[in-house]
Amino acid sequence: MQRLGDFKLPAFFNYPPYFTLQPVxxxxxxxxxxxxxxxxxxxxxxxxxxxxxxxxxxxxxNLVIERSLSNEAREAFLSALVSExxxxxxxxxxxxxLILWHRIQDWADLILSFVKENGLEDSVMTVEEIRxxxxxxxxxxxxxxxxxxxxxxKVLENKGKLAIFKGTSADDEGVKFSI
Amino acid sequence: MxxxxxxxxVTSSGRPVLVxxxxxxxxxxxxxxxxxxxxxxxxxxxxxxxxxxxxHRLLWLSSAKAVGIPLSSITHIFSSKRSxxxxxxxxxxxxQVSAAVITVVVRGKGDWEVFLTKLWECWRARAWEETxxxxxxxxxxxxxxxGMGSGSGFYGSDGSVRMVGVAxxxxxxxxxxxxxxxxxxxxxxxxxxxxxxxKEMVLLAEKMRQKLLSTSNSxxxxxxxxxxxxxxxxxxxxxxxxxxxxxxxALYHQQLSSQVRFLRxxxxxxxxxxxxxxxxxxxxxxxxxxxxxxxxxxxxxxxLISPEDLFKAxxxxxxxxxxxxxxxxxxxxxxxxxxxxxxxxxxxxLRTLVTKPETLQTGISASDAAMTLGIAPAxxxxxxxxxxxxxxxxxxxxxxxxxxxxxxxPEISPNDLYL
Numbered sequence: 001m002q003r004l005g006d007f008k009l010p011a012f013f014n015y016p017p018y019f020t021l022q023p024v025x026x027x028x029x030x031x032x033x034x035x036x037x038x039x040x041x042x043x044x045x046x047x048x049x050x051x052x053x054x055x056x057x058x059x060x061x062n063l064v065i066e067r068s069l070s071n072e073a074r075e076a077f078l079s080a081l082v083s084e085x086x087x088x089x090x091x092x093x094x095x096x097x098l099i100l101w102h103r104i105q106d107w108a109d110l111i112l113s114f115v116k117e118n119g120l121e122d123s124v125m126t127v128e129e130i131r132x133x134x135x136x137x138x139x140x141x142x143x144x145x146x147x148x149x150x151x152x153x154k155v156l157e158n159k160g161k162l163a164i165f166k167g168t169s170a171d172d173e174g175v176k177f178s179i
Numbered sequence: 180m181x182x183x184x185x186x187x188x189v190t191s192s193g194r195p196v197l198v199x200x201x202x203x204x205x206x207x208x209x210x211x212x213x214x215x216x217x218x219x220x221x222x223x224x225x226x227x228x229x230x231x232x233x234x235h236r237l238l239w240l241s242s243a244k245a246v247g248i249p250l251s252s253i254t255h256i257f258s259s260k261r262s263x264x265x266x267x268x269x270x271x272x273x274x275q276v277s278a279a280v281i282t283v284v285v286r287g288k289g290d291w292e293v294f295l296t297k298l299w300e301c302w303r304a305r306a307w308e309e310t311x312x313x314x315x316x317x318x319x320x321x322x323x324x325x326g327m328g329s330g331s332g333f334y335g336s337d338g339s340v341r342m343v344g345v346a347x348x349x350x351x352x353x354x355x356x357x358x359x360x361x362x363x364x365x366x367x368x369x370x371x372x373x374x375x376x377x378k379e380m381v382l383l384a385e386k387m388r389q390k391l392l393s394t395s396n397s398x399x400x401x402x403x404x405x406x407x408x409x410x411x412x413x414x415x416x417x418x419x420x421x422x423x424x425x426x427x428x429a430l431y432h433q434q435l436s437s438q439v440r441f442l443r444x445x446x447x448x449x450x451x452x453x454x455x456x457x458x459x460x461x462x463x464x465x466x467x468x469x470x471x472x473x474x475x476x477x478x479x480x481x482x483l484i485s486p487e488d489l490f491k492a493x494x495x496x497x498x499x500x501x502x503x504x505x506x507x508x509x510x511x512x513x514x515x516x517x518x519x520x521x522x523x524x525x526x527x528x529l530r531t532l533v534t535k536p537e538t539l540q541t542g543i544s545a546s547d548a549a550m551t552l553g554i555a556p557a558x559x560x561x562x563x564x565x566x567x568x569x570x571x572x573x574x575x576x577x578x579x580x581x582x583x584x585x586x587x588x589p590e591i592s593p594n595d596l597y598l
Binding site: 019026034 | 542567568573574575577578584586588589591
């Protein structure tokens with residue numbers, strides 16, 4: 001079994017056509033589906049939130065069979081994720097892509113259950129604490145992307161579950177939960 | 180009285196079947212054959228068919244009927260009268276067969292005067308009386324066939340001194356070359372001469388084929404090369420009567436269409452079948468239009484046709500019941516293929532190729548497929564692309580080139596990525 005770090009790669013990762021964008025519709029649909037799942041899977045286990053098309057991304061090359069995805073193929077697979085709501089382009093030129101292995105709503109739900117589990121229903125936390133505090137250690141919230149976190153918090157704020165306010169230190173914001 | 184006519188056999192595509200040494204000379208479209216008014220032995224008038232003149236016969240063909248009149252049975256050809264009446268009529272001329280006088284009414288646009296001149300020529304040439312072969316081949320067969328064994332003494336039958344030993348062999352060789360050379364020169368002087376020489380050329384080709392067959396066992400590279408050259412050369416004399424735009428007019432494409440097939444029939448013919456297989460079969464049931472264009476023009480030698488004409492002629496195949504068809508690939512490449520040729524068979528062979536253990540790993544290139552299928556790489560690529568579009572194969576483009584793999588995508592289960 002081939003590995004990428006501690007990530008187990010599927011057998012078809014060594015199948016050379018997997019790295020060439022297939023022109024025939026049915027074959028291509030299947031190929032795109034397999035790539036979407038592999039990208040989400042890989043990003044989830046490796047906690048990768050942003051894929052830059054012009055940067056080296058280890059999943060997009062297979063050194064063993066000396067194949068790598070063309071830019072066209074990379075964009076095609078990421079666009080497929082975007083159209084499903086599992087990713088978002090961060091720029092108009094489609095050069096950077098935010099991968100959402102949990103949708104924003106799912107992230108918001110995760111935050112809620114995190115708050116409930118830790119009995120923080122009426123307390124105040126900084127945004128940075130949610131990402132890297134003692135309470136979040138070992139949960140999925142640990143080390144999560146700040147952009148994604150802020151958007152999840154905004155969703156909760158709109159539902160009246162919390163209030164975001166400027167903290168005393170200029171570079172951090174505070175959250176007042178009121179669940 | 181129907182015994183004026185003999186039944187004429189035609190091929191499935193409507194071309195007349197010619198007897199040995201018979202050569203097509205001219206043709207008129209939309210012709211009626213009518214009995215002369217008041218002739219005792221009249222027959223039912225034949226309406227609107229194609230009238231073909233060969234060295235041996237006049238053939239009248241329509242979709243329903245095909246009859247022939249041996250030129251030998253024509254007793255008189257009337258010279259055409261010019262009268263006021265003829266201005267208002269369709270052009271017509273008459274000839275006599277035994278007691279009956281047949282009027283040929285030309286309703287088509289063909290040049291009937293040329294036809295009539297040709298009819299005179301063929302009638303007078305009495306080609307049907309020549310039963311034996313031409314001078315060239317006779318001489319060849321006595322010189323090479325019987326060799327030193329025949330005859331005796333130092334004088335040949337024609338009174339010339341017979342040479343013996345090495346000098347004799349050399350001289351015979353020399354004679355052979357001279358006569359061959361002469362007939363080639365005569366033949367290519369002008370087109371009419373070529374037409375007249377067609378029979379000799381075919382016989383010469385026959386002779387050469389015999390020689391080739393006798394050396395066919397050798398695998399020597401040089402000889403293989405010259406054999407191929409000879410094959411091409413034989414193609415050059417393959418078509419004895421070129422259909423031209425002038426002689427066939429509106430029927431040009433239709434006639435030509437049959438002639439392409441005629442080319443194949445010629446290959447099938449016993450004389451050539453042993454050693455030149457149908458190019459189509461050689462190419463694995465499919466051959467590109469460009470290849471056929473080259474072979475066909477090669478076979479015509481003179482009176483070359485344009486690519487456009489060949490394309491139109493091939494397009495006409497749809498209208499005939501012929502075993503071949505024109506096919507256009509998605510890429511725009513056009514090919515001629517046997518109707519019996521099936522993609523499934525090709526796919527099956529490709530599938531066997533791509534599922535071998537070693538090719539599962541490395542895939543196949545167009546040239547690999549070409550070698551397995553025994554066809555040109557360009558054609559092999561078309562087959563691969565067709566197989567891909569059907570979902571049998573998928574592609575891999577890398578620094579190693581363009582390769583094809585068996586399509587495993589449908590077999591990969593998305594719920595079970597880690598097999």
